[in-house]
Amino acid sequence: MMADTVRELEENLLLEALFQLFGSDFRGYERSAVAGKLSSFMQAHGFRTISGLQDGVIHNRDVAADLLYALAFRASGAFEEPRSVGNLRALAEPLLRSYARPKVWIPECATSEEVFALAILLEEMGIYDRAIIHATCSNPALLSEIRQARFSLDRTDEYENNYAASGGKESFSAYWSRKGDHAVFNSHLQRNITFSEYNLSTDTSFNEFHLIFCRNRLREFDYPLRRRVLDLFADSLVRFGILFTDPLEELEFYPDANNYNPVSREHGIYRRTYRVNSSAYAGAPV
Incomplete structure (x- = not known):
């Protein structure tokens, strides 16, 4: 339970940082969808914790740009459904x-x-x-x-x-x-x-x-x-x-x-x- 609370807090702080620094607002997105994208991004870029990712976002513009792209992107094709x-x-x-x-x-x-x-x-x-x-x-x-x-x-x-x-x-x-x-x-x-x-x-x-x-x-x-x-x-x-x-x-x-x-x-x-x-x-x- 404590681990879940810490992760939720970390996610809230990260999304708030993205909004305050870059004006990109993902705070109202369904949290499980955001969490899945964050996990995939962290695995691909070698971040062990969300707090570590937040530090990267704040101090490295390239990390921030890549994360914002990953959060905005979704797979979509032509004439789906x-x-x-x-x-x-x-x-x-x-x-x-x-x-x-x-x-x-x-x-x-x-x-x-x-x-x-x-x-x-x-x-x-x-x-x-x-x-x-x-x-x-x-x-x-x-x-x-x-x-x-x-x-x-x-x-x-x-x-x-x-x-x-x-x-x-x-x-x-x-x-x-x-x-x-x-x-x-x-x-x-x-x-x-x-x-x-x-x-x-x-x-x-x-x-x-x-x-x-x-x-x-x-x-x-x-x-x-x-x-x-x-x-x-x-x-x-x-x-x-x-x-x-x-x-x-x-x-x-x-x-x-x-x-x-x-x-x-x-x-x-x-x-x-x-x-x-x-x-x-x-x-x-x-």
Whole structure:
């Protein structure tokens, strides 16, 4: 019991140090997810204790940068959970087609595949030319990596299968080319994507969106942060806008659950119901 208490204290102090020194706030993340990433990082970098890691973070910028990247990163591929993506494709197309300038937000994106798969969906809906995608991430190094539009050649067959199972209209191979030892998404998919730093833990609403695509992220948050983020998304969606997120069994018990109408709980698809007073828009991407 004492060891658990000490470890919890060490984790709290480390996360507070990351916030105070670098403005990166992981204090509201579900602690078991953070603990797993910390353990993997410590093993890979030769730290025996979290206190030793904290000392490295405070006194070595390279250690801090590597840890912040590791905490922000999560594995994510193209067209993951293709049945859910297929349901989103069918639901979102008529809504997004009805707007002159549909806006889409991918908060806390983690990989190029996640961003450009959505660009492919919009391309096949015939609306990409007039759409705007905001891809945001709290970690600048990870964001820079995502902007390169690269992915591993080893995953092309997997992505081809996912794409087909999600209702793809062409071939996934039509959207990328080989460059050296990587695959790179075609440049025409990059023209309407804005990449920006943004932190779900601390930042406020900065625009109105017709679709928010935040898959496999909310489950990493503890309840207070999850509630904050759901409020933020409600404040950022137009009426009847779509939230594509994790299937959340507890959403009906969320204090402002009437902000969301579940279209498909199984696939994590919700629609915004009515508008509330918006927060002041604050200097993030436009």
